[in-house]
Amino acid sequence: METTFETITTAVSRAGSGTVGTITVNRPEVRNALSKTVLAEIAAVLDAWEDDDAVGAVVFTGAGEKAFVAGADIGQLAGYDLAYGLAAHMQKLFDRIEDYPKPTIAAINGVAMGGGLELAMSCDIRITADGAKMGLPEATLGVLPGAGGTQRLTRLVGTGRAVEMILTSRALTAAEAERYGLVTAVVPRDQLEATAATTAATILSKGPLAVRLGKMVIRQGAEADQKTGLLLERLAQTLLYTTEDKAEGAAAFLAKRQPEFAGR
Numbered sequence: 138m139e140t141t142f143e144t145i146t147t148a149v150s151r152a153g154s155g156t157v158g159t160i161t162v163n164r165p166e167v168r169n170a171l172s173k174t175v176l177a178e179i180a181a182v183l184d185a186w187e188d189d190d191a192v193g194a195v196v197f198t199g200a201g202e203k204a205f206v207a208g209a210d211i212g213q214l215a216g217y218d219l220a221y222g223l224a225a226h227m228q229k230l231f232d233r234i235e236d237y238p239k240p241t242i243a244a245i246n247g248v249a250m251g252g253g254l255e256l257a258m259s260c261d262i263r264i265t266a267d268g269a270k271m272g273l274p275e276a277t278l279g280v281l282p283g284a285g286g287t288q289r290l291t292r293l294v295g296t297g298r299a300v301e302m303i304l305t306s307r308a309l310t311a312a313e314a315e316r317y318g319l320v321t322a323v324v325p326r327d328q329l330e331a332t333a334a335t336t337a338a339t340i341l342s343k344g345p346l347a348v349r350l351g352k353m354v355i356r357q358g359a360e361a362d363q364k365t366g367l368l369l370e371r372l373a374q375t376l377l378y379t380t381e382d383k384a385e386g387a388a389a390f391l392a393k394r395q396p397e398f399a400g401r
Contacts, residue, residue: 141163142163142178142181142182143174143178144162144163144164144172144174144175144178145160145161145162145163145175145178145179145182146160146161146163146200147159147160147161147182148161149191149192150334152193152194152334152335152337152338152341153335153337153338153339153341153342154338154341154342155193155194155337155338155340155341155342156191156192156193156194156341157192157193157194157195157196157334157337157338157341158182158186158192158194158195158196159195159196159197159198160179160182160195160196160197160198161197161198161199161200162175162179162197162198162199162200162205162206163200164200165199165200165201165203165204167207168201168203168204168206168207168247168248169199169200169201169204169205169206169207169253170206170207170208170209171206171208171209171227171252171253171256173226176226176227176230179230180230180233183195183233183234183237186239187237187238187239192239193239193240193337193341193345194239194240194241194242194337194340194341195237195239195240195241195242196241196242196243196244196333196334196337197241197242197243197244197256197257197260198243198244198245198246198329198330198333199246199247199253201246201247202246202247202326203247203248204246204247204248204249204253205243205244205245205246205247205248205249205253205257205269206249206250206252206253206256206257207248207249207250207251207253208250208251208252208253208274209227209251209252209284225283225284227252227255227283227284228283228284228285230284231255231256231258231259231284231285232259232285234256234259234260235259235260235285235289235356236356238349238352239349240261240262240337240340240341240348240352241259241260241261241262242260242261242262242263242264242333242336242337243256243257243260243262243263243264244264244329244330244332244333245257245263245264245265245266245269245271245320245329246266246269246326246329247266247268247269248269248270248271249265249269249270249271250270250271250272250273250274250308251272251273251274251275251282251286252284253271254271254272254273254286254290255273255282255284255285255286255289256284257271258285258286258289258290258293258319259285259289261352262321262336263319263320263321264320264321264322264323264324264329264332264333264336265311265314265315265320265322265323265324265329266311266323266324266325266326266329267311267312267323267324267325267326268311268326269311269314270308270309270310270311271308271309271311271314271319272302272306272307272308272309273286273290273302273303273306274306274308275303275306276303276304276305276306277306281303282303286303287299287303290302290303290319292359293317293318293319294317294318294319298317311323342395344377344380344382344383344385344386344396344398345382345398345399346377346380346382347377347382350373350376350377351373353369353373354366354369354370354373357369358370381399382398382399385397385398385399386398
């Protein structure tokens with residue numbers, strides 16, 4: 138099934154034992170820049186898919202060969218003011234993607250700059266094509282990364298590298314991004330879609346409650362001290378001990394067969 142909007146396309150396909158929804162930013166003529174319409178359409182799709190059992194994971198990518206998302210729509214920047222900045226529409230959407238209950242993967246098919254990199258960083262996993270470049274060049278325009286870039290980049294690559302990237306606006310090659318820990322894998326461009334699908338299929342073969350709680354504990358624990366994080370881990374594990382997923386996973390392991398988790 139595929140639905141076409143004004144600025145994005147969506148598709149749902151099988152991935153192993155699960156299903157993956159793909160959101161493609163479809164504005165190749167402006168290198169898939171993030172306009173207000175793009176943000177609204179992505180939000181609408183996330184709303185529709187959140188409680189839809191037909192979608193187990195979400196992949197974000199860009200249309201064309203050149204860009205994942207080149208950043209915010211600079212044509213709209215002149216109209217941004219104090220009220221728009223405080224509304225933080227893009228930051229709130231990317232916060233939602235980070236907290237989304239289903240696994241999210243950024244398949245970075247080309248340039249990922251500014252808001253494009255911020256979108257990718259809000260996803261759980263980032264896989265990039267070998268020719269892609271990424272960075273946060275907002276200082277060149279007299280502004281800062283305002284959709285989570287100053288915070289997520291720091292947590293992913295460390296303070297020193299984040300400061301250097303943001304203050305100089307330097308773009309990273311795919312190899313540098315992997316070395317920094319910004320992306321988890323670099324693959325040939327023609328293997329990107331398949332690699333993202335395989336990664337999603339692997340995740341979806343696991344216990345769905347373990348995946349959901351694992352995301353939650355990792356994300357929340359990273360923002361807390363270690364003792365609090367360990368407490369979250371203990372409570373999540375205790376909860377999982379009471380589930381049918383745990384019983385099925387253990388039974389399948391002992392019987393040397395593939396588990397058949399409920400709700401997958």
